Amino acid sequence: MGFGRPCRRARDHNGEGLPSLAAIIALDDGPLAVSDGTVSLHRLADLLRDAVEGEDRPGWLRHPFNQPLFTMFSSGTTGPPKCIQHGVGGTLLEHVKEHRLHCDLAPGDKLFFQTSCGWMMWNWQLSALASGVELVLYDGPLEGPDTFWGIVAEEGVTVFGTNPAYLHFCEQAAFSPRRTLNLSALRAVLSTGSILYPRQYDWVRDEVKATIPLQSISGGTDIIGCFVLGNPNLPVHRGEAQCRSLGLDVRSLPPPDDPQAAIGELVCANPFPSRPLGFRGDVDGRRFHATYFAQNPGFWTHGDLIEATPHGGWKLHGRSDGILNVRGIRVGTAEIYRILGAIEEILEAMAVEQQAEEEPGGTRMVLLIVLRKGLVLDNTLAKHIRSELARCGSAAFVPARIAQVDALPVTFSGKRSEAAARDAVNARTVRNRDALQNPQCLDTIAAHPVVRAPSAVTVSQAPTRGTKVIPDGDELRQELQAICERTLGVSPITWSDNLLEVGADSLAVVNLLLEIEGYAGHHLSLSAFLAAPSIEGVATILSVGAAPMAKRQADRLHLRVVDRDDREPVCQFLAQTIGKSAINATAWRRLFEHGWSNHERGFMLLDGDEVVGFLGTIAARRQVNGKATLVCNVSSWCVHPSYRGWGMALLAEALRDESVTYTAFTPAPISWSALLTQRFTPLETGRIFMPPLLHAETLFASNRPVISFDPAVVRARLSSEQRQIFDDHAPYDCLQLTVSDGGEHAYLVVKRRTQRLNARRLRGLGKVLPLGIPYSDILHCSAPALLLRHIERVKLAILWRQRTVALVAEARLFDVKPRGMMLAASTCYRSPLPVAGALDRLYSEIVLLPI
DSSP states (O other): OOOSSOHHHHHHHHHHOOOTOOOEESSSEEEEEEOOOEEEEEHHHHHHHHTTTTOSSOOOOOOTOEEEEEEOOOSSOOEEEEEEEEEEEHHHHHHHHIIISSOOOOOEEEEOOOOOOSSSHHHHGGGGGGGTTTEEOSSOOOOTTHHHHHHHHHHHHHHEEOOHHHHHHHHHHOOOOHHHHHTTTEEEEEOSSSSOHHHHHHHHHTEEEEEEOEEEEEEETTEEEEEOOOOOSSOOOOBOOEOTTTTTTEEEETTOTTTTTTTEEEEOSOOOOOOOEEEEEETSSHHHHHHHHHSSSTSSEEEEEEEEEEEEEEEEEEESOOOOETTTTOOOOOHHHHHHHTTTTTEEEEEEEEEEETGGGEEEEEEEEEEOOTTOOOHHHHHHHHHHHHHHGGGSSSSSSEEEEEOBBBTTTTBHHHHHHHHHHHTTOOTTGGGGOOHHHHHHHHHHHHHHHOOOOOOOOOOSSSSOHHHHHHHHHHHHHHHHHHHHTOOOOOOOGGGGTTTTOHHHHHHHHHHHHHHSSSSSOOHHHHHSOOOHHHHHHHHHHHHHHHHHHHHEEEEEEEEEGGGHHHHHHHHHHHHGGGHHHHHHHHHHHHOSSOOOOEEEEEEEEEEEEEEEEEEEEETTEEEEEEEEEEEEEEEOGGGGHHHHHHHHHHHTTTSSEEEEOOOOOOHHHHHTTOEEOOOOOOOOEEETTGGGGGGGGGSSSSSEEHHHHHHHHHHHHHHHHHHHGGTTEEEEEEETTTTEEEEEEEEEEEEOHHHHHHGGGTTOOEEEEEEEEEEEEEEHHHHTTTTTHHHHHHHHHHHHSSSSEGGGSSSOOOSEEOOOOOOOOOOSSOOOOOOOOOOOOOHSSOO
8 A cells, every 4th residue: 555655766766675566556546557467556546446346435434432452461479460451532632642742653654663563562563654754674683783774874874763771782882883884864863671871872973963852652562552661852851751751640759758759650640541451351440440540540551660850851761660661671570489489409499680780771680599508608509500501492582691699678568578689789778677577687688798789790892803713622612602601691501501591682692693703704694693502513614604504404404204214313312402401312212112093293303313302193084073194292392402493494394294282281481482383373261170078069969970990891881082091002001991870971182290399399208208109190081971970989080090189171161160279281282174173192292201
């Protein structure tokens, strides 16, 4: 479509770069150019008339003002992310106001905002089309300080939106856009995501344009807009947002015990257009009210700290709640604590945000940890903590500082106080000190040398090009090791460590590349680094060159289906590489020895003749919703750290058949993310942990069921399809039974599994309690309603047979969920058929392997 642009120019401009372009539609009533026969031209009004049989009236659908438009997701600090629903009318009104009045956007402007599709600024910029603005979009990596400024110059962008972290990165890299690029079209820069410090205004003035306004804007996903932002009619003061959003009664609400405090809660005292419609699933609105209105009745409380200035401007001072804002990314602490809970050395942990002007984005995450008695935080443990947070979460979860302390602040009611710790690390007066059991711990936290230490991570200037002799062998690797440890702030880093798994985010990676380029004296491309993200890999690139290395690797590496002769090498590779699983090579052979189908058993990555990667595929022909289909369970995805760049190629090869239904029942966090990129859909479920006598009332049902475990009796009662399941699972220690009540029968397949406990976490109890809790896991049940009627009797019979302590089943198995403790479950699938309700965990690695 075209808007505000002559059709002839649109046809000529778009036709050059879009060979598949079939038609151009003019939205206005301007003249149509004469078609050259290659692209058809239409006027929208003509098409609408044709659509309604010649009547001259539009065919647009009409919607109410509060028609849902966007569903945005919060950070999930204290549980599942809130699904915030925004309406079309309020969102459009707010955005048009902000774009046209606050940002002075108009037809002829080009807006480029540095954002991903997952951030609300994507939705915000999209609405600028309503003001006749042309959008510039970029889908690609940050390769250096010139990446986004180069787009601004090349595309003639008039308004550029970015964040303080990128501006800081450019400043530290000594990059000067005005000296190297033509920014004549640029008239304004917007910045959001985190605090914009005064010196960054100076840098934009000196290195971008002396007269350009740098507008700090701040709001959030919750309102899909801004509370404070720019004003083209007011001067810009360093370190301040220029004004409140028009029509919003934004205030700084001081704490009750200090009514004269300059810094207070950011609240809004009046209704505003983009107030959300509510939360999805929050029918009575209680959760919505508790989130935004309960803390300060009569005010919208946003969760930020803000200060009004004498100029009429506003200064942001970070978050007031438990959400962390790290380099412009909101991070919920609940997921961080979940990951840290699996690190046995840590007794307690608390993640807080610290203002640090020298850091990209102006903030950093400080992780306060209490270790078990007698343990000391050393470099090895710190590296393990960072790598686990990166591996199981993301780079945004990795702290800039880790400080060992003796205690964390706790209130008299026994609740931990992140607010008190945050005030302490920021050298602020602790607002709730009198409510704490142990306020003395705050003095230790505030004075901790790790908390008070300045940033040790620097950003290299662009390398000086030229010929430089670099050492060979171990000397080169040792020098690269020193660069990596200094730049990433992590030590020790071994030569084979994957540098992407020690907590390096995108800015840190670019920073590291610049450091290595400065050392080597020549360019190191991002793609070459990502293909071999280790000290060994970088040393090889610098020694032989990226192109020869890539060719050498491509010549050696290849993917193929596992055949019979490959099985033993693959089993040995899995046993050695997945060391924590405690599954030996003999057990891994079960992936290949089952006779469930003739489908390939897996795919492997070879470097020459050496196995360096594997992905298992366990397939069987199943009846799903009355239709025969091939269901393939993917499991045991493992790639040697030196070949991680090939992991996605291995996955894509295994998933190449679009007609197959694929499942994944035990994916690791990093595998989960990769599967979602391959169009897998999360299966909304959890597992119910049901100990004995929790459903004792079902023992008194009017009919007593007949429970049969005898294989011959069970098999005789099954259909032909169920008999095939029975025969296929009989060799693998599965308990198979039937439950009969009159003419009703339920067929169950149950696997005895063990939940391992952490001996060190049990402390003294570890001497008397078993280190593994055995439980019975229901993999299949043909009649859940019948099972639910007699669940206690069936449960006791199974637990006695398998010598286990609880029965576990997927919650989605039941229409009405039985009582029990809900456990998290990560399950996803991809299918061309609507199979979500019919998938079970038969014919999977859960059956074959002692997981």
